[in-house]
């Protein structure tokens with residue numbers, strides 16, 4: 001039987017009981033596959049790799065080595081959450097790699113979006129390879145492959161795919177959620193005790209904030225983006241109906257602002273934050289939900305008063321097509 005084909009008889013995991021049954025079955029299967037060997041996992045803190053991590057911690061505990069790479073392009077609080085959940089709460093064997101300078105130095109002055117993506121992907125593989133070489137006795141590589149990755153692409157995670165590792169680091173794969181759809185992964189994640197903020201995290205591009213800091217990334221603009229993004233997520237996240245995705249970008253142009261110092265107006269140049277929220281079923285087309293004007297004003301006020309360097313807040317009403325969801 002093709003192990004990459006979901007059996008027609010497989011029931012959709014929609015309830016805690018079904019999730020528990022799946023977890024028990026996979027814990028057994030992983031123990032059987034891995035024995036007493038060690039497993040390596042690149043842990044982003046996204047839903048898929050987090051669920052795999054939690055499942056493997058349950059199955060094999062300290063035989064799992066998780067590697068979390070902070071490339072400087074993660075959202076506010078994400079690396080801290082990975083450390084809190086996996087190292088402090090689940091007592092996982094977690095290697096935290098601070099690679100912020102490495103990534104940002106490589107990206108300095110690069111404005112072409114494709115080039116930026118390539119640099120981020122290649123550097124990620126390099127960092128992960130270095131960490132893999134520091135570990136003794138790794139025999140398996142775990143991946144958060146899910147069913148749409150198999151049916152919609154070539155069968156492996158396309159971005160940051162650790163399949164890009166050199167030949168001598170080609171381990172046997174452990175892919176416990178590869179037959180699950182995203183909604184099922186979330187139900188399983190919840191049963192494994194992962195926090196809602198992780199399980200229901202909105203989609204985030206592989207290259208992270210890198211493609212929302214439009215053009216050549218600078219550290220100050222990236223920091224402003226991270227702060228503004230946290231405000232946008234917090235405020236729009238309070239709506240009774242939360243859009244599919246909501247975030248902001250900061251393009252690489254400045255416009256004139258005015259600051260009052262000792263009652264005297266002074267002109268200065270500042271960045272613009274562009275807020276974007278979309279609804280979509282398949283990400284092929286997207287519509288723009290209505291956001292109450294009062295919420296837009298709250299975001300404007302918070303961003304302008306707390307985010308350094310920003311003097312303008314814009315609301316993007318473009319649908320897809322013709323505008324893509326992300327700016328790059």
Ligand SMILES: Nc1ncnc2c1ncn2[C@@H]1O[C@H](COP(=O)(O)OP(=O)(O)OP(=O)(O)O)[C@@H](O)[C@H]1O
Nearest residue numbers: 042043044046047048049068069144157159160206
């Ligand atoms: N910063 C990171 N640190 C460690 N591993 C990462 C990081 N970013 C990505 N990865 C690895 O690359 C895989 C694919 O990343 P991608 O950004 O495409 O996210 P994804 O398909 O939504 O998966 P996830 O939900 O696990 O983030 C992740 O599952 C993870 O194994």
